[in-house]
Amino acid sequence: MAILADKVTTNLSNMNTFNIGTIMLNVSVIMIYLALLTGLSTINCIKEKYPLFRWIATWVLLSVAAYTLLSWLWGGNFLAGWKSGQSLSFKELLSSTFTAVGGIGAVGYLVIKYREQASAEREEVRQNEGEADKQLTAAIKQLGSKSPQVRIAGVYALADVADTYGSEKYRVDYNKRVVEILCGYLRTERHIKIKKTTDSDMTTHSSGASNSTSINNKTEIPKEELDNSFKEGITTAAEKELTQNPTLNSDGPTESAVLSVLRDHLRFYPPGSSSPEDSRPGPWSRYLINLDGATIMEPLDFQYTHTSKLSCKGTVFYNEVNFTGSHFQDATNFGGCIFNSYTRFQLSAFHYDVNFGPAGDGVTTFVSDADFRGVKFSGKTTFQRTKFARVVSFASTEKGDRSVFVKVANFRGAVFESEANFHQAIFRKEADFSPDYTEYNTSLRTQDSNPINYPTKLVRAIFTKTYFIGCADFDEAKMDELTDFQGALFNEDLRETSDMLFPPTITLTSDGLPEGAKWTEFINDEPKLIEQ
Incomplete structure (x- = not known):
């Protein structure tokens, strides 16, 4: 690297005459630097499927442009990096030519390796997405089981899919998908409905059918202001029926698991937290x-x-x-x-x-x-x-x-x-x-x-x-x-x-x-x- 730096310094200090040999020497310097720096460049746009030759040519041209610009800034002349008062021998010209060709080859190699690596990573992502989709489908089937134990296992399997695959690395936002599935489960009709006789009991405290209104087809509530009879109606009709008939809440364990998973993913406690107020999103x-x-x-x-x-x-x-x-x-x-x-x-x-x-x-x-x-x-x-x-x-x-x-x-x-x-x-x-x-x-x-x-x-x-x-x-x-x-x-x-x-x-x-x-x-x- 020290030798290359000396050559660049020499070329920048001599700006008298245009020389083809000097051009070849500077091209070789560009190619070497390009070969060293390309591996560290953030070339995310290469992920798109463009022809390989186009990318190699693009990087070569960008390198030449960058070298010319820097030479202009350092030497005070647009062609400062391309001029020299010294003539080169045939051997030196030949060496510079081979160096330039080798630099282009190095760039091509790095681009090819990068594309291979990117392709391998995309394939890994596709395989992981396929595995995540399989686990997600299996968990959803568990959630639809008639067995409470299997449904509970399905809830935690869904949470595991979200925790494992998250939402940043893959094209599918598994966190969002799992949240929607769990919330959708809570919105479904999962409980045994209260008998129609109970519904009629709940409306006996209202002043007539035209003066009552239904909320979500679950509870009859009088439109007029709340009074003691209304409160007693709610307590005796709905809550009493639910208390005396436990089969109405047969999905309780699964529902508790869903609510628990949602709660635990809606708060986070940093290490060392000592108070509930320390929670974070x-x-x-x-x-x-x-x-x-x-x-x-x-x-x-x-x-x-x-x-x-x-x-x-x-x-x-x-x-x-x-x-x-x-x-x-x-x-x-x-x-x-x-x-x-x-x-x-x-x-x-x-x-x-x-x-x-x-x-x-x-x-x-x-x-x-x-x-x-x-x-x-x-x-x-x-x-x-x-x-x-x-x-x-x-x-x-x-x-x-x-x-x-x-x-x-x-x-x-x-x-x-x-x-x-x-x-x-x-x-x-x-x-x-x-x-x-x-x-x-x-x-x-x-x-x-x-x-x-x-x-x-x-x-x-x-x-x-x-x-x-x-x-x-x-x-x-x-x-x-x-x-x-x-x-x-x-x-x-x-x-x-x-x-x-x-x-x-x-x-x-x-x-x-x-x-x-x-x-x-x-x-x-x-x-x-x-x-x-």
Whole structure:
């Protein structure tokens, strides 16, 4: 290499006359350097099937062009690398010619070897894809078996295919394919249906067939506001039947295995992690988790998981649901869901819009307690016409983590049959508890002459020390004297506007606020109390 460098230096320093022998010498230098550097080049485009001679010629021409350019930059003359004042002997010309020919041969050899290696790698990929497809097909057959043990084995076989073949190296995204298969399995009809007599029992508490609406053809729910008879109807008809007839949940072990595999692939703990909060997105976190219309009989434990997009439109959860500490990166849809047991979203973070509102004819219903303490809603939050049969809490946690609604919080037409706790919650934008109006009867699919009014109902609401930084609309909400606004703070900038609305049932002070509430200025979401 030192000798070659000396020759290049000599050629660059002599730029007097054009000499054919010097041209041949410089060509030989180019070929040698090309032979050494080609093996280190990133020539990914060669993977395409172009003629071999074309690639060899292309690399030779590129090398000549690169050498000319560098010679121009170093020598100050376009032909600096091609000129010399010294003449070469016949022996030197012959040597230079053979060297150039040898360099071209070396380039051709390297290109040929690279193409052979690339071809071998492609063949290996095809063989691995074939093996992966065989394993995937076998696992799917297991998942369709009548034996619970075989179905469970099929679930873990699918997970093994995804873990082994992944999504980066092969043309097929096996992670995505397995996620779709497992979610599709949960959406299929896997459980023995409740008898028709049970269905009729569930509608005895409604005021007639025309006043009830069906959600996913699984449960009859009255269109009118939740009352005690409705809650008793859900408990005695659906949950009691499921409890007394275990054959309805014959697919429980397989379902639990699917949910467990999904959870474990939606979170990742780095080495040395000592806390559940240390979870990071898992290998399946970037895929859509589609559980639309599914019936989930087993407990769903998705604590500290990370999902890019989750859709549970019209899903029925018969057991506990736990999303504590979870992160929802993209739009999340729980529209029309039925949560029959204790539901926890404590300390979760919705980084984009979330919908707990209607879906078709169905409204989201929480039959048991719901825990949203310390949740951060960064996008638009919709609890429109949502029904809460028991206690729901959007309060701060024991450690002081406050629930925050960054954008509009839509509670229009929501029904809170029991305590609704918003203690120390923060509404940065509009807090909308006004009635929900619709111009269509969705059950009959006909347009009514008069809009249907769904007023917001708050049996016992707690807004103590709550921050209303944006407007607060409680107009026409059904609220009684048990509603507590003690220590609640409202934005002073909105004092003279009509953006703070309360129903006649709430007694207002001379400041135009409920008893115990105050006006204040807010700086970076923190209040600056004004002397009253």
